[in-house]
Amino acid sequence: MSAIVCSHVDKSYGATTVIHDLNLSIEEHEFVVFLGPSGCGKSTLLRMLAGLEDISGGEVSIGGRVVNDLEPGDRGIAMVFQNYALYPHMTIFDNIAFGLKRQKVPAAEIQKRVEAVARTLGLEPYLARKPTELSGGQQQRVAIARAMIKTPKVFLFDEPLSNLDAKLRNHMRVEIARLHQSLKTTTVYVTHDQLEAMTLANRIVLLKDGVIEQIGSPAEIYRQPGNLFVAGFIGTPNMNFIDVAVGRKDDRWALTGAGTTFSFEGSGFDLRGVDRAVLGVRPPDLKTADAGDSTNLLQGTADLIEFHGNDALVTFACGGKEVSALVPARECPALRAPVRYTFEEESIHLFDATSGVSLRRQEKLS
C-alpha cells in the first residue's frame, strides 16, 4: 500500500497557480526527495502534505486515509523545519516531549522515550538546556528528535540542512541516511541541493513551476534525463549543450553544429522527423582525444581551467559555444593550449530543439 498518494492536486493563491494537477504516489519505507529550483513549489507541496497549507483542488491521502480536511496533528506526520523551529522558551527535554504531552502520554513513559531518543541522537548532555545554548547542528538534531519521538507514519523534511555550514551538512546528511536505514519510516525531503537529493533519495521528484518534470531513481535521472531542464539541472558541472541540425549520411545520423559534424549510429534515439535537436554531453564524459581520433571531436583553446583536486575542469570555446570537460588533473592542459576532446556515442543525450523532450527511445527508459 502506498504511504502517500496525491491525485490531481492543485494549489493556487488567488489567480496564481503554484501547483497544477500533480499526481504522485509514494511507497511505504521510501525516501523521496522533492528537488527543484527555488520557487518551483516543492516546499508548498510538502506543507500541503503537512496540513500547513490548504489544498486548492484534488486529494491527498496518507496511509490510505484522505487527509485534505485533517489538522496537521491528526495526519500521522512529523516535520523538521529549515530553521529548526525549536520552542525557544522550553528546555530541550520539553521541546522533544511537547508533542507527547499533547497526546496525554504518562509522564514516566515520556521520560523513558525522550531519554531513548536523546541517546540515539547523542543529545543526553543537553536535555536541561535551552535551544539558544546549542550549536546549529545540535539544534537540528533536537528538531529531528522531536519528529522521531512521535513515531510518525511519515517524516517531512523542509530543507533541513541549508542553515548549516558545509562540513556539518555532510555530517548531518549521513546521520539522516543512517536514521532512515534503521527506522525505515517513509520520508519526504525537500531540498534544492542536488548532492543531498542524489545521496539520500530512493526516488527523486524533480519539480519546476509546480509541475513534475521527472520522477526516478537518482541514477535514472542522471543517466536518462527526460528533458532539457532535467539534464541541465542535474549534474555538476553542468551538461554541455550543442544545437545541431539533424541529417542522414552514409546510413548514419549526421548532427551538424558548433562548427563540426558528429556522426552516430543513433540506435538509442528516435530521430525520425526531427530536423533540429540539442546534443548534450556531460563534462566527465569528454575524453582527451588521441592523435588518431578523427570523428566526434570537440576542439578549441583552453581559456579557463578550474582545479578540483583529482580533476580539472577545462572550459574552451568550440564553434562559438562554451564547452567544459572534466579531465583527470594529470591530463590537464596549460592555459591557452589547444585542446581536443572526444566522446562515446553511449554517453550522449539528444533532445528535441523545440519541445526539449528527450529523443531517447521509450523502451530504454523503462
Added chain:
Amino acid sequence: MRPYRIRLGRLVGKTILALAGFVAVFPLAWTALNSLKNNVDIITRVPRLVFTPTFDNIAYILGRDSVMTGLYNSVVACGCAVLIGVVLGLPAAYAVARYPNRFAGDIQFFVLSLRFLPPVAVAIPLMVIWLQIGLYDTLPALIVTYSLLTISVIMWLAIPAFQSVPKEIEEAAFVDGYGAYSVFWRIALPVAARSLIGAVAFSFVLVWNEFLIALMLSSSNAKTLPIVASELSQQGMNVPWGILNASVVLLSLPPLLFLGVLSGFLNSVFRPKKT
C-alpha cells in the same frame, strides 16, 4: 598614536555618557532629597546637600485623606484598565498579526487613530456621555475610558511583537497536535513575552501619568493621584515645596515598582541557565 586616539575617544564617549546619566538622574535625586527637607533648606540661595532630614512632608502627604483616596483611585483605575487592556488587547493583536483578513489593515489604522486626536477633543464628548449615563465622577467611568487607551496602545505594540515570533515555531506546534488557542497560550505568548511586557508596562505608565481626561471626568470622588498632586500647588503664594516634592515621589513610586517587578520577572524568565 593609535592607542592614544582610541583612549581619547573612549574618554570623550564616557564623559558624554556620564553627563547624560547625570542629566537624567539628578532631577529625580534632587526631588527625592527635597522631599526630606524643611522649606528653609529648599528655598535657600545655596543648594544644600547636607541638612537635617525631616519626614514631615511625607507624613503630611500620607496623612491626607485626599492623597490616599487619589492613590486608591489611581491604582484601581490604572490596574483595571491595564488588566482589561491585556485580556482584550493581546488576543486581538494576535488575531490581527496571525490571522489577518481584509480588515486587518483598517483595524490597525483605527487602533492607531485612537491616539491621533488631542485628549481634550475626546474628553469633552466622553464627559457628556458619562454625565448622561449617570456615571460621571465614578471609577467605572474612568476604568472604561482608560481601557480604550490601554487596549489601543497594547494592540498597537503587540501586533509587531506577535508578528516577530517565527511562524515555523507555531507551525511546529500545530504539527505536534496543538490547536490555535493552545498555540497562542503555550507558544506565541511566552515567546513574545519580552516585548509584550514592555507594551503592558508602557500602557500602565501612560494611564498612570494621564492628567487631562482624569481632570475632565472627575470632580471629587474619582480624582486620581496626578489631580490631587496638582491641587497641592494651588495653595496661594506660599508654595509648599517640600510637600510638592514628597507628592512627586509618591506619584513616581508605583510605576518604578511596577517596572522593577516586571524587569525582575523578565530576568528570571530569560536568564540563560548555567550548566
